[in-house]
Amino acid sequence: MIRFENASVTYPGGVHALKDLTLQIPDGQMMVIVGLSGAGKSTLIRAINGLVPLSSGDVLIDDVSVRHAKPKQLREIRSRIGMIFQTFNLVNRTTVLNNVLMGRLHGAGTLRSLLAWYKPEDVEIAMRALERVGIVEKAYVRASNLSGGQQQRVGIARALAQEPKIILADEPVASLDPPTSHVVMRDLQRINRELNMTTIVNLHFLDLAKVYGERIIGMRAGELVYDGTGAQADEHVFRDIYGRSLTADDMLGEAAAAG
Amino acid sequence: MTAATAPRTARPSRPPRSLIGPLALLIFAAITWWAASEEFGLNFDVPRLFTNLTRGAGILAEFWPPDFSVLPRTVGPMLETVQMAIIASLIGCALALPIAFLASRVTSPNLTTYVIDRGVLSVVRALPDVLYALIFVAALSIGPLPGILALILFNIAVVAKLLSETVDGVDRGPIEAARATGAGRLLTVRWAVLPQVLPHYVAYSLYAFELNIRASAVLGIVGAGGIGNLINEFRRFFQYDALAVVVLEILVLVIIVEWISIWLRRRLV
Numbered sequence A: 001m002i003r004f005e006n007a008s009v010t011y012p013g014g015v016h017a018l019k020d021l022t023l024q025i026p027d028g029q030m031m032v033i034v035g036l037s038g039a040g041k042s043t044l045i046r047a048i049n050g051l052v053p054l055s056s057g058d059v060l061i062d063d064v065s066v067r068h069a070k071p072k073q074l075r076e077i078r079s080r081i082g083m084i085f086q087t088f089n090l091v092n093r094t095t096v097l098n099n100v101l102m103g104r105l106h107g108a109g110t111l112r113s114l115l116a117w118y119k120p121e122d123v124e125i126a127m128r129a130l131e132r133v134g135i136v137e138k139a140y141v142r143a144s145n146l147s148g149g150q151q152q153r154v155g156i157a158r159a160l161a162q163e164p165k166i167i168l169a170d171e172p173v174a175s176l177d178p179p180t181s182h183v184v185m186r187d188l189q190r191i192n193r194e195l196n197m198t199t200i201v202n203l204h205f206l207d208l209a210k211v212y213g214e215r216i217i218g219m220r221a222g223e224l225v226y227d228g229t230g231a232q233a234d235e236h237v238f239r240d241i242y243g244r245s246l247t248a249d250d251m252l253g254e255a256a257a258a259g
Numbered sequence B: 001m002t003a004a005t006a007p008r009t010a011r012p013s014r015p016p017r018s019l020i021g022p023l024a025l026l027i028f029a030a031i032t033w034w035a036a037s038e039e040f041g042l043n044f045d046v047p048r049l050f051t052n053l054t055r056g057a058g059i060l061a062e063f064w065p066p067d068f069s070v071l072p073r074t075v076g077p078m079l080e081t082v083q084m085a086i087i088a089s090l091i092g093c094a095l096a097l098p099i100a101f102l103a104s105r106v107t108s109p110n111l112t113t114y115v116i117d118r119g120v121l122s123v124v125r126a127l128p129d130v131l132y133a134l135i136f137v138a139a140l141s142i143g144p145l146p147g148i149l150a151l152i153l154f155n156i157a158v159v160a161k162l163l164s165e166t167v168d169g170v171d172r173g174p175i176e177a178a179r180a181t182g183a184g185r186l187l188t189v190r191w192a193v194l195p196q197v198l199p200h201y202v203a204y205s206l207y208a209f210e211l212n213i214r215a216s217a218v219l220g221i222v223g224a225g226g227i228g229n230l231i232n233e234f235r236r237f238f239q240y241d242a243l244a245v246v247v248l249e250i251l252v253l254v255i256i257v258e259w260i261s262i263w264l265r266r267r268l269v
Helices: A041-048 A071-079 A096-107 A110-114 A120-132 A148-161 A178-194 A207-213 A237-244 B019-037 B044-053 B059-063 B069-100 B111-126 B127-139 B144-170 B173-180 B185-222 B230-238 B240-268
Strands: A001-010 A016-025 A032-034 A054-059 A081-083 A166-169 A200-201 A216-218 A223-229
Touching: A001 A041, A001 B127, A016 A032, A016 A041, A016 A223, A016 B185, A032 A178, A041 A166, A041 B059, A054 A207, A071 A081, A071 A096, A081 B173, A096 A120, A096 A148, A096 B144, A096 B173, A110 B185, A120 A148, A120 B127, A148 A178, A166 A178, A178 A200, A178 A207, A216 A237, A216 B059, A223 A237, A223 B111, A223 B240, A237 B185, B059 B240, B069 B111, B069 B185, B069 B230, B069 B240, B127 B144, B144 B185, B173 B185, B185 B240, B230 B240
Parallel strands: A032 A200, A032 A216, A081 A166, A166 A200
Antiparallel strands: A001 A016, A001 A054, A216 A223
């Protein structure tokens, strides 16, 4: 269970990215966050694993405070939270497998990891993660030689290799074309259902949010303005979240939906 | 026709011209004049450069033909030069790696470490390698060891500076990804930063090796081992035809090293 308790984030420069947010996310939920750019979606996600420090309030994961965690505790917390990024954030110059093994660094032992002398178990976990996203045959290919969709699946495999309880995905499909977006979203949905990992996804395409979001929350100027199911979220709700009428740009289009 | 009828939107007005460019040029010219002028500087003028050049023609002529009979005597010192460069490059560049990471804002653990490391690097870089060689020769007596120590310092200064600036420019995305997995700072550098800068590091190290071969020609003159000792000897006894052989050898050696490093770099990037 993830609990936000009056959590606020103020960036140096005075931007209030998160304002007094109180929110509970039960285990195993697939939650989608929608809102305009600058609404605080990325900040919310990064507050969960402490990449963005809170200014006040707290975030608790299974009743452990992220804000008051010591550096070592914080790394421990992060090791149980996988993260997926809009720009994939892979190391292009090295192999897919090395990128995925990054997910094993926390527990692998400093000397072994420095020398790339991984335990066979860790390599096996990484391979299984690649298998789950269907690109295990690319394990020894350089990450830069993959397509965007494949790169994002490596990003997902890296998160899975952590064997996490929670997956955070910050705009995971914003750099992908519509069909690939659905492939990646379906991967996330499958992981959520089959592995029962709490999955929190930032999206700005409303139709994707409706299809994949078991629960949708809307952010506007750092505040929670909507919290409900995907089915309840109709055009009026989105208009409210966006503070304007909707346009074609807010939709991914391409009716190909998921199951 | 369409161009004439297309509606013309208001163009933005041109921002006022900055005076910084012309001013910088003016200051630059003034400084150059100061350095070359008769009153304050070196009284440098171009025609004299050429008239003086012909005066050296007599000495230059003595370089030709090279006296290849000294070749056997040059082999040992030349080999020593290469060996010095190899040892100094290996040690210097290895030490430069962690120092470079501590000297970049991206990978340095805190501001204090960063400032201290940068400061030390500036101080090390402030002295030329010949001065280091002089100091080490004074402290350790003549031979290749003081030369190697001087080259190690030189390599740390050069490679750590270049590499730390490369680290400043790496893609931060993988660093964020590594932090998000709970990896510590050292492993984040190892797996998110090092792969990004590795080809640059190899290129800088090879460049340092090239510079070392060149530098050891000078280092020998102050007694720090290598081919320089021999250069000094030939020079003192006006054996310019023998000196020509050494000059040719260095030329060939540097070109060979350059070829090897080009080949290696192409393989790595």
